[in-house]
Amino acid sequence: MIMRISSKTIYDVGVGQISSLQSALARTQSQLSTGRKNLTAADDPIATARALEVTQSQGINTQLVTNRANAKGMLSLETVALHSSGTIMQDIKTLLVNAGNGSMTQKDRESLAVELEGRLQDLLGQANSSDGVGGYVFSGYKSTTLPFTQTATGAAYQGDQGQRSLQVGSTRTLPISDSGASVYENNATGNGTFVTGAAPGNLDRGGSGIISGGSVKDATQLTGNRYQIDFQVVPASPGVPKVTTYTVTDLTLNQPVPATPVPAVPQPYVSGQNITFDGMQFDIKGDPADLDSFSVEPSTKQSVFTTITDIISALRAPGDGPAGQASLSNKLNQAHLNVDSAYDNMLSIESAVGSRLKELDYLDSSGDDLNLQYATTLSGLQDVDVVKAISLFTQQQTNLDAAQKSFKTLSGLSLFNYIS
Structure with missing residues (x-):
């Protein structure tokens, strides 16, 4: 059976095929020019979604x-x-x-x-x-x-x-x-646990006692209370040397240290000898006067600017003579620690x-x-394989050339060309 194909059909089929080839060629050219294999989300929805993430x-x-x-x-x-x-x-x-x-x-x-x-x-x-x-x-x-x-x-x-x-x-x-x-x-x-100091009145009484910054001897015995060390001096008399003693009072509990006996028994003072109680240890050197006192209090927080200002004030205070030197030394010792x-x-x-x-x-x-990992992942999802795309582009171009030439030849086969 012979099938007759009209000229219109020949043109429609040819144009359609050439248009398809041109579209495919244009798409490949776009991939090469942009470097992307997926030009729209429809090309690969999964890869596009992943690339967005x-x-x-x-x-x-x-x-x-x-x-x-x-x-x-x-x-x-x-x-x-x-x-x-x-x-x-x-x-x-x-x-x-x-x-x-x-x-x-x-x-x-x-x-x-x-x-x-x-x-x-x-x-x-x-x-x-x-x-x-x-x-x-x-x-x-x-x-x-x-x-x-x-x-x-x-x-x-x-x-x-x-x-x-x-x-x-x-x-x-x-x-x-x-x-x-x-x-x-x-x-x-102070030393971070407690701070020692001398009473301001010591200077007026002429006392030259200097208290050290001290240290913690037994942390388990620390109380965090406030203490005061008071000195008693019995002047020397003919045949009897001067006697200096001290007592320690817990100001927080308002009781002597140790708590018994009452009244507290004054302890003999020896310059430079350690004074130890409630887990703390320090020494006092020099010659305290009668009624001189020293304090031991829990450490607090202090501004460095206050510390420096206190040092300046201490340097400008009277510092001559044994009592003045002792007062200055007590302030400087405290300043050193601060x-x-x-x-x-x-x-x-x-x-x-x-x-x-x-x-x-x-x-x-x-x-x-x-960032390198992200770039590598994106490249795998989006970048076109240039070698493969160029090969495909060449093939599509050849196919398009062949289609155009064959269409020209086919469209020229008309009976009218042979009617004279």
């Missing part, structure tokens, strides 16, 4: 890189301020040692006091360090508030206790600041900041690896 994760990772850079900037500023503050504290410790020289005159001590005033201003400058964007490093959440203002007794903290933080990892939020209170005010007085506590606190915080910076380096390395 990976792209979102990649964007989050990019933001975390920015966050880590900002965190490094803030922590680096804090490190500089803490290091400079530590250097200032070392200078102050040196000045304290010099101040204890018994050969110094009141004029010499005044020179040291003036120098300490300069160090106090330097330290305030570091505590009020700017973050470079209109805020302050140590003001907590109140970033635009000047952290410290100088007062007659040291400095007043205007910030809050907040510790700013940033998300620097998918599951890690890192502190990027420390409050000024934790750096410059959170310093234990300065050491403040310096150790700064070093501890500086170390913590260094640990955060090191962690950020690790997170950066991990983030780089993760």
Whole structure:
């Protein structure tokens, strides 16, 4: 049976086939020009959805890189301020040692006091360090508030206790600041457990007793109570030497130490001999006067600016003669412990900041690896195989050329061409 094909059918079929080949060729050309194998979501819905998820994760990772850079900037500023503050504290410790020289005159001590005033201003400058964007490093959440203002007794903290933080990892939020209170005010007085001191009246009575900072002998016996050591002096008489004794009173419980017998039996005083009770141990040297007293109290928190201001006041107080030297030594001994506590606190915080910076380096390395993984995954989902696409493009181009030539030949087979 002979099937007759009309000229219209020949044209419709030919044009349709050529259009299909052209569309396929154009699609391959678009893949090559864009480098993407999936031009629309319909090409591969699953790969497209997966690529969207990976792209979102990649964007989050990019933001975390920015966050880590900002965190490094803030922590680096804090490190500089803490290091400079530590250097200032070392200078102050040196000045304290010099101040204890018994050969110094009141004029010499005044020179040291003036120098300490300069160090106090330097330290305030570091505590009020700017973050470079209109805020302050140590003001907590109140970033635009000047952290410290100088007062007659040291400095007043205007910030809050907040510790700013940033998300620097998918599951890690890192502190990027420390409050000024934790750096410059959170310093234990004395030896960290208790603080010893001499009563101001000792100077007027001419006593030259000097009490040490002491140490903890047995932590299990500590009470956290307040104590007072009172001296009694019986002057020497012909044939009878001077007798100096002391009693210890627990001011919190209002009873002698030890509690029995009552009244308390005065203990003989020997210069430099350890005095031990309720887990604490210290000594008193020199020659206390009758009714002189010394205190032992639980450690508290004190601002480093208060400590420095107290040192300046001590240097400007009368310090001549045995009693004056003893009064100055008692104040300087206490100041040494307080300065050491403040310096150790700064070093501890500086170390913590260094640990955060090191962690950020690790997170950066991990983030780089993760970004490479995301890029590799996206490439597998989206990137076209260039060699395969070029081969396909050449094949499609050949097919299109053949289709066009054959259509031209077929469309030319018409009976009208042979009718003369």
